[in-house]
Amino acid sequence: MDSEQSFYATLGMFKTHINLLENLHGKPAMATISSFSGGFFTGKPQTHDHSNLLGMRPEGQDVRSEPLRLHFGHTPDGYVLTLKNRGEHYNKQLGKHWFEVLGARDPNTRNPTLFTLVDHQQNIITRKNITSSHTPITLMTAHKKHVGGLRLRGSPYFYLAETEEPSKVMFILSIL
Numbered sequence: 001m002d003s004e005q006s007f008y009a010t011l012g013m014f015k016t017h018i019n020l021l022e023n024l025h026g027k028p029a030m031a032t033i034s035s036f037s038g039g040f041f042t043g044k045p046q047t048h049d050h051s052n053l054l055g056m057r058p059e060g061q062d063v064r065s066e067p068l069r070l071h072f073g074h075t076p077d078g079y080v081l082t083l084k085n086r087g088e089h090y091n092k093q094l095g096k097h098w099f100e101v102l103g104a105r106d107p108n109t110r111n112p113t114l115f116t117l118v119d120h121q122q123n124i125i126t127r128k129n130i131t132s133s134h135t136p137i138t139l140m141t142a143h144k145k146h147v148g149g150l151r152l153r154g155s156p157y158f159y160l161a162e163t164e165e166p167s168k169v170m171f172i173l174s175i176l
Contacts, residue, residue, distance in 0.1 A: 005074035005127045008084065008176040010067035013169065016058055017065040020089060020104060021157055022051035024065055029053075031155035045154060052089055053103035054160040056149065056169075069176070070094070074126065078114030078142060082107065096141070100150065100161040115147070116140045117173070135173045 011018060021029035028049045057065070069084040081094040089104035095113035097103035102113070117125045118138045125137070139147040146168035150161035160169070 001080070002074040002076075006079075007072050007127050008069070009072060010069050010174045010176065012067055012172045012174065013056065014172065016056050018054065018056045018160065018171075019065055019068045019085065020051065020083075021053050021055045023085065023087075024055055024057045025157065027051045029055075029157065031152070031157060033152055033154045048098075050098075050103075050155070050157060050159075052092075053097060053101050053157075054094065055157050056160060057158070067174075072117075072127070075114065078116045080112045081115055096162060099152070100145075100163065101152075101159045102147065102161055114142045116142075120170070130173070130175065133175050135175075137171050137173045138168050139171065 017024055029051045030047055031050045032045045032047045066085060071082040071084055073080040073082060083089050083092050083094065083104055091107055092104040093107050093109065093112050094102050094115075095105040095109065097105060105113075116139070118140055119125050119129075120136050123129075141147070141162050143162060145162035146165050147160055148163035148167035148169045150159045150163060150167070152159065
């Protein structure tokens with residue numbers, strides 16, 4: 001990793017909290033998902049703990065949530081995002097986890113998910129291009145998919161996942 005282009009930052013959204021579901025909704029963050037394939041029901045609904053998956057929740061005055069803290073480790077092909085919030089998932093990497101949903105993954109994976117930072121003019125940027133302490137960005141994965149919001153049938157949560165461009169999310173990157 002290139003330490004000169006690597007940095008620590010929080011990732012947020014206007015009037016919306018983003019973090020692991022356990023930080024947004026408490027642990028365990030259980031969801032009962034029905035499997036569908038080609039529009040057909042393919043099995044009994046299954047309940048899973050989604051605590052380690054990334055999600056978002058509108059700001060509420062009754063629940064506080066700490067910002068999502070990340071280390072952006074620069075590689076020639078993109079950034080490896082490592083969780084820096086205290087807790088069970090500290091130092092785990094963000095990666096594609098379940099369906100297209102992003103979540104905390106083992107940092108020793110051979111194929112980490114790489115992310116590209118894209119500014120509001122659709123330019124790929126790195127740390128040297130970031131001149132403001134708060135910068136609007138979108139994230140893309142190496143598969144040229146945007147990071148955006150996703151609802152899953154049967155789940156009460158709103159996830160962050162690999163999505164198509166119309167579902168992409170604009171984040172506020174705040175350098176620490």
